Amino acid sequence: MRVQYQLEKCEKDTKARLGKVITNYGTYETPMFMPVGTQATVKTLSPEEVKEVKAGIILSNTYHLWLRPGEDIVAKSGGLHQFMNWNGPILTDSGGFQVFSLAKPKDITEEGVCFKNHLNGDRLLLTPEKSIEIQNKLDSDIAMSFDECPPASASYDYMKASVERTLRWAERGKKVHSNPRQALFGIIQGGAYQDLREYSAKETVKLDFDGYSIGGVANDHESKEDMYKAIDYAIPFIPEDKCRYLMGVGEPEDLIEGVIRGIDIFDCVLPTRLARHGHAFTKYGKINLKNAKYKEDFTPIEEHCDCYACKHYTKSYIKHLINASETFGARLLSIHNIRFLIRMTEEMREAIKKDSLLEYRDQFMENYYGKN
């Protein structure tokens, strides 16, 4: 069976939706936040801990698993779920983001993208067909189309050419997609240019994917206004009965603004990266555990948080672990930060049920950015 999306309810005053994603590895409710496990592991967490923070689905990465250990080894082990001992749903990114983060413009051709293997210097060519073939073998529940993720600052002409190429790549990838258990999502690009986003959305939808995502946002110092516009331009063209995924977004307020605009799922490295650098999300704003003021703070990160870190450990202790570069500190903060974002999605689901999402947003923002 292929992943299915079930729309349960639309909020009265916004475009927010309550839904369900049904997969062979379980069903989860949307809106949902996906922790990122690029190299077949959510950095520092065990699968049991990922379950415990109530992650409905995780994201992994085609490019990185292609280079190491190689998709054939993952396939041989019984697929990505088996390989990493995660029996929940998995979405794999296509390597499109690595076009943005690792490749130079001159490496991008109609055929695909030339990468220099960062592990051994080999020249590699990733094509739309290759990306889908790798994802088929990884056997994730949701595969992503291979796209170009252009910088938000790209010129109109560049963006237009890129959008068109990404559409051709989407079609090529769809043609070779052959895993009957795996869904395939299309990616809408176009930056903050209204006509390009609309064009990309319409044309991508014509190709008929199992779900749609909005990509190319929140990169290259893009303003929040531009990001929200990009969502607003694309959403009206996505069929209601398909899951909508905003790629790479994970600041608390962006989750809320995304949901209000009709987004169902998100992924982001932020909670785990911030954790490794000593930061924690809290209801009253982001805090930096490295700050001297937490030296003797023997209270949890958040008093009423239900995560493992907050139930058992103090800021003082976690600060000490971070200062001493002990990995347990990064692990505790990762658990907390992911749980924080997932709890936000839980709260938003409740708010959607009660048609009170705008009130939720206002209250959240007042707490998060107000005076402590």
Added chain:
RNA sequence: GCGGAAUUGGUGAAGUGGUUAACACGCUGGAUUGUGGCUCCAGUAUGCAUGGGUUCGAUCCCCAUAUUUCGCC
């Protein structure tokens, strides 16, 4: 007691008779949005043991004192 060597910020230390005393760590902040990320950025000695002297000018040269250290009795 005698002779030698050393003394630079929180630490380990470069360094020069002349504009802002290198670097590293630590410390203090900040960044971070489909992870090439235990990463990156910034700030952090009004002073070179103390007191004199030489010099236009001394952390750098000279003298004394203190402390540390090595050797000898």
